Amino acid sequence: MLERIVEIKDAVKTSLVLFTVDFEQLTDEEWNICSELCSVLKPFAQVSTQLSAESYPTGSQVIVLTRGLLSVCAELLKRPFNSVTGTVIEELTKGLKDRFHNVEMSKSIGVATLLDPxxxxxVFESRVAADNAKKQLIELVAQKMGDRRVTNTGQSHETVSTSTTTDPLSVWGVYDAIVKSTQPQGTPQSAAIVEVQSREGKIQHSGHFRAMRKNIF
Structure with missing residues (x-):
């Protein structure tokens, strides 16, 4: 709305003059404030559009975009804006801090961010929050692994229920040995830790490779 009225400022001024009703005209300073507010509010409009998307998940972007807006506000406060514009920036900064000061501790937001390659x-500002998110992810993976292990065990028992698995002459003996050797070792918790750490290592290695390739080419 502000962008549009600033864009057609000359037409608005001319139209108001032609009216018989005595409208109060905006001063040059007020027009300048409108123009400054367009610059201030533009990043917020971009983030609103980004997080309102319905065609892809957006939860993992909340932390990085919140930190981005706070960084933008800090930069805007350094600029020689009108005092009114400065007050708006201060209020926006305060609103961000009040509403999102604890966003990194959110279980769903933290895990979503951690899972985004x-x-x-x-992007976590707090190492404690990052560690908590990692612990929560490990717990979720361990739970899924435990459920899968129970399901697989049940299916194996059903499959070989007609055989005597302890009989060395059983034709199912080879199958039983294969199934046993492919079952995950250790507890679901330890397997989950290995899985999460290996995934994290692959992503970090991939990031180093991309950075190296960029420098080379």
């Missing part, structure tokens, strides 16, 4: 734990 673009961000992982890199």
């Amino acid at each position: 673009r961000f992982k734990s890199l």
